[in-house]
């Protein structure tokens with residue numbers, strides 16, 4: 001079902017609520033059937049989605065499969081193979097004064113869930129939350145991002161062909177349509193995007209006392225310790241940073257390191273960019289484009305924030321910005337203001353680990369913190385003395401591909417978590433049950 005007028009969301013929500021009341025989404029069979037159908041849609045129409053992702057973001061086919069289509073398929077398969085076990089009632093010990101009683105918990109579906117997705121991984125970030133919502137027995141309203149119009153259209157066209165349309169609806173549109181949706185009462189709202197809109201979502205949810213999951217972003221630092229191999233660090237930093245042209249919520253936003261390490265890391269980063277994208281990244285099939293002119297202009301405005309170590313070139317007609325590394329960046333430079341969300345990697349120098357920890361703790365809690373270090377003591381200190389949504393040692397971005405790890409932010413980077421069984425926790429109510437025989 002698609003809708004483009006602000007009147008229709010009320011009807012969509014009412015229709016899905018009526019379906020939920022029938023109880024048809026609750027049996028395990030319905031849930032697994034929907035997940036299999038989602039799987040069928042992705043396997044049969046992988047090329048359609050890959051083409052849409054290329055049109056929206058210039059994503060190469062291999063990257064589209066790896067980070068969106070296959071990623072979601074893995075989440076589906078993981079859920080299908082564990083769902084029955086996850087949903088099992090869990091016994092709880094009873095205290096002595098309730099001798100003879102039994103206690104346990106069961107997962108209740110919440111009802112009708114609204115999923116609002118952003119443009120940067122427009123397929124994965126719409127469908128992966130839906131996997132959890134459907135596996136938990138909910139009806140779902142899916143709202144794709146209008147800034148990725150080809151993907152939004154592909155989802156609106158294909159999802160209703162595969163999923164139960166009485167229980168799942170796609171509502172396309174921008175601010176007016178989303179605003180109209182947010183006026184409806186949902187049982188959970190799962191929002192991925194920026195903190196400004198996150199606040200709008202939370203305000204709208206408060207009116208109905210609807211719980212929210214906010215998957216937001218922020219500046220995720222990468223600390224590079226003394227004595228690490230600069231080429232090994234640079235190869236991993238470059239692969240994580242310039243994936244999707246830097247438009248990844250968990251991309252390393254900036255590097256924090258001491259001056260001597262910075263001096264060795266800078267040429268290594270330049271070499272790593274060439275190794276991954278060749279001498280002309282504009283011609284590289286594995287390098288993406290900036291989503292639109294507004295973001296292009298915002299990003300090129302940040303290029304003067306430091307000394308150009310690599311890249312720096314751009315072409316507005318093709319929305320291309322070269323993978324760029326900036327050295328000697330001051331903590332108060334423009335590029336250190338907001339989340340960069342593009343292919344610019346600034347290097348900020350700090351004296352040592354203490355100063356790095358202070359630097360991190362002086363700022364908003366990041367969605368991810370990365371560190372490259374051989375020292376167990378440094379890893380322990382960063383784990384214990386900082387707070388972030390996730391923590392990656394030696395490898396950026398990859399923690400979110402582990403289905404058994406919760407994915408989510410803390411503080412300004414969001415609230416709540418999902419993936420794997422954490423999605424079941426998010427999209428269900430864990431109901432307490434106590435039973436004591438009468439005799």
Ligand code: NAD
Pocket residue numbers: 116117118119120121125143144145146147173174175178179192193194195197200214215216217218248249250339341367408409414
């Ligand atoms: P976006 O502009 O596509 O917005 C996200 C959604 O919010 C869209 O569906 C859009 O229609 C809706 N929206 C926009 N304005 C609205 C309004 N005024 N009222 C109601 N709804 C509105 O995406 P974005 O926010 O630019 O996404 C980028 C941000 O998302 C970055 O900060 C990034 O770090 C973050 N992000 C986080 C994650 C995560 O998993 N934590 C993943 C990807 C992106």
